[in-house]
Every structure is written in structure tokens, then in C-alpha cells.
Amino acid sequence: MAELTDSRSRSRDLDKLLLRPGNIVGKLFEPxxxxxxxxxxxxxxxxxxxxxxxxxxxxxxxxxxFQKLEVIDMDxxxxxxxxxxxxxxxxxxxxxxxxxxxxxxxxxxNGVEIVPHFCRIEDKEDDFYSKFSLIALGLDSIEARSYxxxxxxxxxxxDSEGNPFEETVKPMVDGGTEGFKGHARVILPxxxxxxxxxxxxxxxxxxxxxxxxxxxxxxxxxCIEYAHLIKWGEMHSGKAFDAxxxxxxxxxxxxxxxxxELFGIPGVTYSFTQGVVKNIIPAIASTNAIxxxxxxxxxxxxxxxxxxxxxxxxxxxxLEGLHTKATEFVKxxxxxxxxxxxxxxxxxxxxxxxxxxxxxxxxxSAQFMNLLGEDPMVLLSKPTSVVYMGNNLYKxxxxxxxxxxxxxxxxxxxxxxxxxxxxxxxxxxxAIKNDKKNSSLWKIRVVFKGMVDGVIDMDLAGGx
Amino acid sequence: xxxxxxxxxxxxxxxxxxGQAALEKASICLLNCGPTGSESLKNxxxxxxxxxxxxxxxxxxxGDLGNNFMLDESxxxxxxxxCVCAFLQELNDxxxxxxxxxxxxxxxxxxxxxxxxFTLVISTxxxxxxxxxxxxxxxxxxxxLICARSYGLTGLVRISLxxxxxxxxxxxxxxxxxRLNRPWPELKMFAESIDINTxxxxxxxxxxxxxxxxxxxxxxxxxxxxxxxxxxxxxKEFKDLLKSRMTAFDENNYKEAIDASFKISTPQGINxxxxxxxxxxxxxxxxxxxxxxxxxxxLKEFIANEGEGEAPLEGSIPDMTSSTEYYINLQxxxxxxxxxxxxxVEQRVRNxxxxxxxxxxxxxxxxxxxxxxxxxxxxxxRYRLIEEEFNSPILLxxxxxxxxxxxxxxxxxxxxxxxxxxxxxxxxxxPGLFDGHLQIPNILSYRGMDEDISRxxxxxxxxxGDLGCNSSTLTEDxxxxxxxxxxxxxxxVAAIIGGIVSQEVIKLIxxxxxxxxxxxxxxxxxxxxxxxxx
Numbered sequence: 002m003a004e005l006t007d008s009r010s011r012s013r014d015l016d017k018l019l020l021r022p023g024n025i026v027g028k029l030f031e032p033x034x035x036x037x038x039x040x041x042x043x044x045x046x047x048x049x050x051x052x053x054x055x056x057x058x059x060x061x062x063x064x065x066x067f068q069k070l071e072v073i074d075m076d077x078x079x080x081x082x083x084x085x086x087x088x089x090x091x092x093x094x095x096x097x098x099x100x101x102x103x104x105x106x107x108x109x110x111n112g113v114e115i116v117p118h119f120c121r122i123e124d125k126e127d128d129f130y131s132k133f134s135l136i137a138l139g140l141d142s143i144e145a146r147s148y149x150x151x152x153x154x155x156x157x158x159x160d161s162e163g164n165p166f167e168e169t170v171k172p173m174v175d176g177g178t179e180g181f182k183g184h185a186r187v188i189l190p191x192x193x194x195x196x197x198x199x200x201x202x203x204x205x206x207x208x209x210x211x212x213x214x215x216x217x218x219x220x221x222x223x224c225i226e227y228a229h230l231i232k233w234g235e236m237h238s239g240k241a242f243d244a245x246x247x248x249x250x251x252x253x254x255x256x257x258x259x260x261x262e263l264f265g266i267p268g269v270t271y272s273f274t275q276g277v278v279k280n281i282i283p284a285i286a287s288t289n290a291i292x293x294x295x296x297x298x299x300x301x302x303x304x305x306x307x308x309x310x311x312x313x314x315x316x317x318x319x320l321e322g323l324h325t326k327a328t329e330f331v332k333x334x335x336x337x338x339x340x341x342x343x344x345x346x347x348x349x350x351x352x353x354x355x356x357x358x359x360x361x362x363x364x365x366s367a368q369f370m371n372l373l374g375e376d377p378m379v380l381l382s383k384p385t386s387v388v389y390m391g392n393n394l395y396k397x398x399x400x401x402x403x404x405x406x407x408x409x410x411x412x413x414x415x416x417x418x419x420x421x422x423x424x425x426x427x428x429x430x431x432a433i434k435n436d437k438k439n440s441s442l443w444k445i446r447v448v449f450k451g452m453v454d455g456v457i458d459m460d461l462a463g464g465x
Numbered sequence: 466x467x468x469x470x471x472x473x474x475x476x477x478x479x480x481x482x483x484g485q486a487a488l489e490k491a492s493i494c495l496l497n498c499g500p501t502g503s504e505s506l507k508n509x510x511x512x513x514x515x516x517x518x519x520x521x522x523x524x525x526x527x528g529d530l531g532n533n534f535m536l537d538e539s540x541x542x543x544x545x546x547x548c549v550c551a552f553l554q555e556l557n558d559x560x561x562x563x564x565x566x567x568x569x570x571x572x573x574x575x576x577x578x579x580x581x582x583f584t585l586v587i588s589t590x591x592x593x594x595x596x597x598x599x600x601x602x603x604x605x606x607x608x609x610l611i612c613a614r615s616y617g618l619t620g621l622v623r624i625s626l627x628x629x630x631x632x633x634x635x636x637x638x639x640x641x642x643x644r645l646n647r648p649w650p651e652l653k654m655f656a657e658s659i660d661i662n663t664x665x666x667x668x669x670x671x672x673x674x675x676x677x678x679x680x681x682x683x684x685x686x687x688x689x690x691x692x693x694x695x696x697x698x699x700x701k702e703f704k705d706l707l708k709s710r711m712t713a714f715d716e717n718n719y720k721e722a723i724d725a726s727f728k729i730s731t732p733q734g735i736n737x738x739x740x741x742x743x744x745x746x747x748x749x750x751x752x753x754x755x756x757x758x759x760x761x762x763x764l765k766e767f768i769a770n771e772g773e774g775e776a777p778l779e780g781s782i783p784d785m786t787s788s789t790e791y792y793i794n795l796q797x798x799x800x801x802x803x804x805x806x807x808x809x810v811e812q813r814v815r816n817x818x819x820x821x822x823x824x825x826x827x828x829x830x831x832x833x834x835x836x837x838x839x840x841x842x843x844x845x846x847r848y849r850l851i852e853e854e855f856n857s858p859i860l861l862x863x864x865x866x867x868x869x870x871x872x873x874x875x876x877x878x879x880x881x882x883x884x885x886x887x888x889x890x891x892x893x894x895x896p897g898l899f900d901g902h903l904q905i906p907n908i909l910s911y912r913g914m915d916e917d918i919s920r921x922x923x924x925x926x927x928x929x930g931d932l933g934c935n936s937s938t939l940t941e942d943x944x945x946x947x948x949x950x951x952x953x954x955x956x957x958v959a960a961i962i963g964g965i966v967s968q969e970v971i972k973l974i975x976x977x978x979x980x981x982x983x984x985x986x987x988x989x990x991x992x993x994x995x996x997x998x999x
Contacts, residue, residue: 010526010527010528011527011528011530011531012528012531013527013528013531013532013953014528014531014532014953014954014955014956015531015532015953015955017617017897017949017950017951017953018617018618018949018950018953018955021897021949021951022949023945023946023949024941024942024945024946024949025942025943025946025990057960060534061956061957061960064500064531064532064533064534064956064957065955065956065957080471080472081471081472081474081475083472083511083557084472084473084474084475084476084511084512084513085475085476085508085511087507087511087556090555091472108537109534109537110530110534110537111530111537111538180479181479181968181978185992213786217671217787217788217789217792218789219784219785219787219789219792219793220784264789264793265793266789266793272474272477272478276478281474281475281478283475283476283478283479284475284476285475285476285479285508285512285968285971286507286508286511286512286964286967287508287964287965287967287968287971288964288968289964290504290507290508290960290961290963290964290967291960291961291964291965291968293960294956294957294958294959294960294961294964295957295961295992297957298618298955298957298958298961298989301957308618308989308990309990309991310991311991311992312991315992318637319965319968319978320635320636320637320978320979321634321636321637321978321979322979322980322981322982322996323965323968323969323981323985323996324996325992325994327991327992327993
């Protein structure tokens with residue numbers, strides 16, 4: 002092997018997996034040096050979150066043959082991060098996590114490029130997310146996961162038979178931890194359940210009833226939440242409580258302690274007060290390392306096919322002995338986020354007009370909303386909004402928005418949708434089912450007649 | 466400076482100051498600092514372990530930079546132990562980090578006393594012969610050992626030590642100890658003092674469910690000749706009785722009572738796990754017994770005497786819908802009973818200590834109180850020597866795994882991980898690992914690969930045969946994959962294995978939570994990893 006280069010021997014171990022044929026591999030696995038080189042050159046991975054999971058993910062990707070990484074995080078480094086977020090040091094406290102994390106990994110590992118984004122995930126256009134081969138989620142909030150999931154699934158397009166177009170599938174790996182427990186999952190929109198399909202896996206946070214806090218406190222947490230949610234507002238008219246302000250926290254602690262003493266309730270400490278008020282989830286290095294590495298391994302398998310992939314949700318529990326379990330959840334075919342929605346074919350001439358009052362008044366079947374009213378899957382009787390790519394095409398309330406969007410009604414939907422051949426609009430409104438009125442949300446997959454074939458041809462031409 | 470405590474805040478919420486103090490006293494020895502070893506220590510250094518000693522005799526090669534984050538360009542050609550140690554030290558200057566540039570195999574052969582100074586030894590990537598020798602050494606010196614291996618898409622973790630006792634096992638779900646199936650006089654009196662038929666709706670909806678259940682259980686018993694509901698039908702009837710006493714739909718205390726109604730008819734006495742512990746031979750204590758077993762002996766006496774068949778009361782109650790006054794009073798009644806039980810156990814501990822010729826005050830009140838609070842959750846873990854497991858595994862289990870679809874990869878990897886070591890002993894290399902870094906498939910390597918596959922298969926079947934499983938086979942696919950892995954230590958697999966190692970080290974050192982038993986086999990193909998109890 003005369004052409005043995007530095008970089009080649011650097012992937013000494015990974016090459017065994019990427020260069021050799023195997024028996025238990027993905028369908029599209031094509032082993033060879035090209036696969037390894039393509040991974041370096043073309044695979045672009047976005048790591049969402051540069052915290053406990055994010056730091057690990059960046060390291061894991063950088064040591065798994067990936068060289069083009071980006072990371073997005075809006076947070077700054079805190080002292081309490083240091084027991085697990087191994088890319089940060091005491092002197093980094095206060096600096097943006099994304100920037101320090103990217104710098105540390107690049108310093109250590111030659112050849113890897115990491116672009117940091119110190120901002121909120123919502124600050125980026127959807128286009129930003131579309132350029133990645135895969136998105137790895139290292140988050141601790143349901144809302145943030147939901148957001149990224151929605152964006153990733155918005156790229157998804159289905160063919161006329163309801164199968165996802167391969168090139169529109171944005172794969173995700175998602176990790177989460179709490180103490181000794183965690184999960185790692187694979188999301189292939191259109192094939193495996195998306196985050197929204199299985200949102201029930203995340204039970205809602207239990208909140209104490211206000212009357213318990215105000216009238217019958219029994220535990221330390223009740224006293225703390227009383228001080229935090231009730232007393233603070235009474236005593237600081239207008240001043241918002243800030244959990245990151247030590248003086249505020251100290252005030253809540255003192256008040257909680259007073260209340261606890263009044264009722265003879267034990268257990269209020271400063272640390273516990275912080276835990277309750279900030280809803281602190283305990284976190285340790287080991288679980289983050291395990292979950293992140295499992296996510297990265299799955300990402301490598303998704304993008305190269307070098308082994309079977311996880312189907313599709315792994316839970317990990319190291320609390321009592323060690324338990325791991327892989328569960329194959331099924332996707333919700335009616336999911337509003339990743340589902341194919343209701344297919345509606347129509348002419349390019351159809352307008353949004355006549356949705357407005359008096360309703361329903363369609364005699365002309367060439368109107369979009371009327372089509373919806375006739376579709377047996379939708380049976381819409383009164384639309385309240387029509388949204389395309391996050392933009393309101395029409396909104397009945399509030400009046401300000403109604404006025405702003407009214408002019409769209411006379412426009413052709415084809416034009417409102419920037420003359421695409423097909424696209425997804427979300428419609429809310431009232432549906433009549435079994436003589437009952439329900440307010441509902443639909444995902445409508447609009448296909449304009451006579452356009453689809455032409456566009457597909459163009460795509461092929463462009464790709465050749 | 467408040468920094469150290471703040472830095473560890475998120476983990477102190479899990480294992481507390483006691484656990485952290487134990488961690489800060491521990492000295493850990495790591496054998497081989499490839500990615501598996503480096504990742505294990507990384508997590509422990511971050512958590513603030515007392516000291517680490519990194520043992521590795523190799524020099525850093527180009528390939529090491531591709532899978533180990535604790536090395537960089539400047540490490541090339543240098544001692545791996547030294548470089549990894551320096552990068553680990555950067556993570557936390559409170560940790561004492563040392564390195565020994567020597568091969569672990571040589572230390573095991575020549576200098577077995579080296580290991581006796583450590584709290585715990587982590588061995589990574591050792592082949593079978595060295596691992597078995599080390600196991601013997603550590604067992605002799607009473608040093609805890611964790612063996613770990615990353616190999617392609619598989620790996621293993623195995624704890625080896627004589628005995629590990631856990632008082633604070635902190636299980637996730639454990640039934641609270643309300644004694645509704647066996648209320649003591651003070652609790653009964655408290656229940657009797659409350660009128661559950663009060664006409665005041667505000668009072669009615671704030672009677673704690675404990676009181677509701679006790680009163681209605683008594684009412685039930687009076688019409689069922691002193692029995693509590695036992696059949697499914699009776700239990701349903703009892704729930705209906707509860708429901709019938711609700712005076713409004715929003716009475717959460719009654720809803721809680723219905724959900725908890727099974728608690729009045731749970732079996733009395735201790736659970737089988739605790740029974741096994743108090744019946745253990747170690748509970749017959751003498752002067753050489755550990756504090757744990759002295760306390761178990763006292764617990765055993767307590768259960769047979771004051772406890773009337775029950776363990777000491779835990780003393781804490783869950784939150785429940787209630788007025789503050791009722792709840793606080795109820796809490797005090799449970800605490801008082803727990804305190805009385807603790808005093809009885811303490812007296813017995815002192816007497817036993819005196820009897821076996823030890824200073825009666827040697828075990829602190831705090832320890833005994835903590836022991837009593839956790840009495841129902843005590844855990845004793847014992848581990849066989851790895852050699853014993855290899856020579857005489859539990860055949861019934863082995864057969865079960867070999868015939869169970871869910872275990873097929875895991876048991877296959879278990880056998881194959883042993884087989885590759887025998888292969889290495891015979892041919893001086895791992896299967897599928899060829900000279901000159903030959904990676905790209907060509908005619909030559911394929912021929913070599915085919916040969917390796919058939920050799921590995923022969924060895925694996927030989928191991929199965931030695932274990933008395935002649936008729937069993939392993940899937941060809943798995944043997945093929947094992948050869949494809951060529952001994953690769955992938956970073957992600959190493960991070961998973963290393964993560965598990967550090968987690969188990971923390972459990973062992975803090976003596977909190979239950980460490981894993983058996984051998985953990987990582988299955989990186991479909992994540993159906995398993996613990997094998999062989």
C-alpha cells in the first residue's frame with residue numbers, strides 16, 4: 002500500500018467499518034475509500050445544542066470521520082456546566098458555548114471544521130437547516146425539539162403514491178438525558194415516527210395547584226413555589242422574577258423558609274429552592290457520553306449504511322443495574338408534521354377568493370376553499386386560516402390580520418405559493434362530522450395539475 | 466471560593482455530599498489509555514474523583530489520533546500514558562493525575578503488588594489471559610475491578626469483586642411504607658380522631674387519603690369478619706365504597722384513596738429480597754464482620770422481635786391532598802414510629818458490637834439511622850471470578866440465551882469476544898487485522914479474510930463445545946462481522962463502553978445505586994444490548 006497517507010492511517014479503525022463489505026449492513030452500503038472520503042467532504046452535520054450532549058456530539062462526530070460540522074446554541078457557559086461539558090474551563094464562564102466548543106474541538110482534531118452559531122434556533126431561516134445531511138439534537142427542551150422537528154419535516158415531500166422522496170428526507174438523531182437515564186432515537190421523516198408522532202413520550206410537567214400553594218402547603222416545594230409564583234408578584238409590582246439573578250433567588254429562598262417555619266414544614270434549603278424554581282434536571286458526564294455516542298453511531302450508520310440502524314428508539318437506564326431497550330415505534334400516518342397530509346389536485350387558476358362571508362356560498366367549484374369543503378377527508382365548513390411556509394395567506398381573526406390578508410383572496414393560490422408545482426398548506430377551520438362542529442387543523446398537499454411532471458423533468462436535468 | 470460546590474451542583478443533586486466525598490477520596494488505576502480508557506477517566510475526572518493513575522506502555526501512533534480525544538498532533542511518538550494524563554488533568558485541576566509508562570501485561574506479570582494501593586482498577590482492552598490474571602490479583606488484594614472492552618461494534622463491561630453492599634440503592638420506583646395493611650396504635654388513634662363524615666365540604670376534601678383508607682378499611686372489616694378486601698371483586702367493591710363517600714367531584718383526596726386502595730391489602734412482612742439478606746450466612750456476625758453485616762444482624766433481631774415481622778418504618782410519607790395541619794400531624798406520627806424503630810435497632814447494634822468484642826459506639830447514629838430508613842431496599846452484590854464464569858458458566862442461562870432471539874447477537878458476541886482472544890493467542894493478531902494496514906478489499910485480503918473467518922468459527926465452536934453446548938452454533942453473519950471489525954476501537958463504541966464504566970465506578974465508589982450484575986454485552990448493530998448472568 003504505497004499510497005498510504007497520514008490521513009488514511011488516522012482512520013485506521015473507522016476504515017474497517019467503511020472500507021470492508023459486511024453481512025449485517027444497510028441496503029445502500031457501498032464500502033470503499035470513496036465512502037470515507039465522501040463522508041469527509043460532503044456530509045454536513047448540524048449539532049443543535051452545545052451543552053452536555055452537544056459537547057460530546059461534536060467530539061464524537063469529529064472522531065467518526067465527519068469534517069464539516071456546525072453547532073448552534075444561544076447559551077453562555079456557566080460554572081454548573083463544568084462537571085460534564087468537558088470542552089469548557091473555569092476561565093470560559095460567560096463565553097458563548099457554541100464558539101468555545103467549536104474552537105476546542107478544532108484545536109484538538111486536525112482537519113475538522115466547525116462553524117459555531119451563537120443564536121436562537123428560531124433566528125435562522127428554514128433554508129439554513131436545509132443544507133445539512135443530518136441534524137443531531139442535543140437539547141433539553143421539548144419546545145426546541147418540536148421546533149427543529151417541524152423545520153426538518155417541512156422539507157419532506159411525498160410522491161403521488163405517498164412515499165417520501167429520498168432527497169427531501171432530513172434525518173435526525175435525538176438524545177436526551179436525566180441523571181442516570183436517557184434516550185437516543187433516530188428520526189427519518191416519512192419513515193420512522195417524527196418527534197410529534199410520539200410527543201406523548203414526554204409527559205407534561207406536573208404543576209402544583211395554586212390553591213395548594215396558597216392555602217394548604219405541605220412540602221418544601223409548595224413553600225418555595227408560593228414565594229416564587231405568588232409572593233414575588235405581590236411584593237414586587239411589575240418587576241419580573243429572574244431566576245439567574247442571585248438576589249431574586251435569595252429573596253424567594255428567605256420567603257419560602259419563613260413560610261415553611263410558619264407551617265412547620267422541613268426541607269427548604271437554598272439548593273433545593275434553586276432546583277424547584279429553575280426546574281433543574283440533574284446531569285452527569287457518563288450518561289451524556291453514552292447517549293451522545295449512541296446518537297453519533299446511528300448518524301454514521303444512516304449516512305453510510307455501514308451497519309443496521311436502530312429501530313428506532315433506545316432507552317437507557319443505569320440507575321439500577323443497567324437496562325437498555327430498543328423500541329420500534331410506528332409513525333402516526335395522520336401526523337400534521339410529518340404525515341403526507343390530504344392530497345388535493347387542482348388547476349393553477351384557482352383563487353383563494355370567496356372564502357370570506359357569506360360562507361359557504363360557493364357555486365364555483367374552481368375555488369380552493371370550496372374544494373376543501375367537498376373533500377371527504379376534510380369536510381371543511383368554515384376556514385379560519387390558511388398558512389403556507391409559515392406565512393398567513395389568509396386569517397379571519399384578529400381583524401388586523403384579516404385586513405392585511407384580505408387582498409390575497411382574489412389571487413391565485415398558484416401565485417401565492419410562488420408558482421411551485423406542489424406544496425403544503427396548513428388550514429384551520431371548523432369541520433362538520435356527524436353533524437357536530439369541531440375546530441381542526443389540516444395539512445393539505447396541493448398539487449397543481451399539469452405542473453408536476455414538468456418540474457420533475459427539470460430536476461433531473463439539473464442533477465445530471 | 467464557592468466554585469467547587471457549584472461546579473458539581475448537577476451531580477450533587479444525585480449522589481449528595483457523602484457520595485461526592487467518597488468520590489474525592491478514591492484512587493483509580495486505568496490500564497491502557499486508548500479511547501475506551503480515556504473516555505472512562507474523562508467522565509470520572511470531570512466528576513472530581515480523587516486521583517487517577519494511567520498505565521500504558523505504548524507510544525502514540527497516527528491511528529490513535531483518529532479515535533482518541535485525549536491526544537493531539539503534538540502527542541505523536543510520545544508516551545500515550547503521559548499525553549492522555551496531561552489532557553485529562555486539564556479537565557479538572559482538583560484531581561491528582563499520574564501516569565506510568567509501562568505495559569499493563571508486564572505489570573500484571575511482574576509487579577502484582579502495584580495494584581493493591583488503588584480503590585479500583587479499570588482494565589481496558591486486555592486480552593483474556595491478562596484479564597484473568599489481573600482478576601485474581603485484585604480479588605486477592607480486595608481491590609475492585611472493572612474490565613472493559615471495545616471491539617468493532619461490540620464490547621463488554623464486567624465488574625469483579627467479592628462483595629458490594631448498598632444501603633442507599635435509591636430505586637426509581639419503590640412502594641412507599643405507609644403500613645396501611647398494619648396500622649400501629651398511634652396511627653389508628655389519629656385516624657379515629659378525624660370525622661370523615663364531616664358536613665364541612667372544605668374539611669371533607671382535605672382529609673388525607675391515609676385516614677380515609679384506614680377508616681373505611683375498618684368499616685369494611687367490621688362487616689367482613691375482620692378481613693381486608695382480598696379477591697378482585699372485593700377490591701372493586703372496596704373502591705366503590707370509597708367512591709360512594711365522595712361528596713363532590715373534585716375531591717382529589719378520594720381519587721388518591723381509590724388509586725392507593727390496594728395498599729390496605731398488600732401482604733404483611735418483609736419482601737423476599739430482604740429475607741434472603743437476613744438469612745445470609747454473613748448475618749451471623751463475629752469480630753471480623755463488616756459494619757453492614759453487623760447492622761443486618763441487628764435488623765434481623767429487630768424483625769423477629771420489636772418489628773413483629775416488619776422492617777423498621779421508613780418514616781417519610783408522600784405528598785397527598787390534605788390540609789396542612791392534618792398532613793404535618795400525620796408526618797409526625799410516621800416520624801415518631803420510625804424514630805422508635807431506629808432506637809430499637811440501634812440498641813441491638815450496640816449489643817451485638819459488644820458481644821463480638823468491638824467498641825459499641827463504633828457505628829455512628831447517622832449510619833444506623835440511614836440504614837433503617839433504607840432497610841427494605843438493601844442490596845448485596847457478589848461477583849464470581851471471571852475465570853470461574855468462563856470455566857463453568859450457568860448452563861441453564863447459557864442455553865436460554867442461545868435459544869432466545871433477543872439474546873442471539875449478545876450471546877454470539879460474548880462467545881466471539883473470547884474467541885478473538887484465543888485467535889490472537891494462536892496467530893499473534895486479531896482476525897481480520899492484517900499487516901501493513903491493509904484495508905481496501907482486494908483478492909489477497911479476501912483470501913486472508915475467508916481464512917480468518919473459518920479459523921474464528923472453529924475457535925468459537927470449540928469454546929461452545931467446551932461449555933457443553935455442542936449442538937449450538939453462531940450465525941455466520943456475526944462471525945463475518947467480527948472478522949470485519951479487525952479489532953477496531955471505534956470512538957463512539959469506546960465512548961459508550963467508557964461511559965458505562967465510569968457510571969459503574971461512581972456507583973461502586975459512592976455505594977449508592979445498584980451496580981450491574983453479570984456481563985454487559987454491547988450490541989452496536991441494533992442496540993439490543995444485554996446483561997448476561999453467566
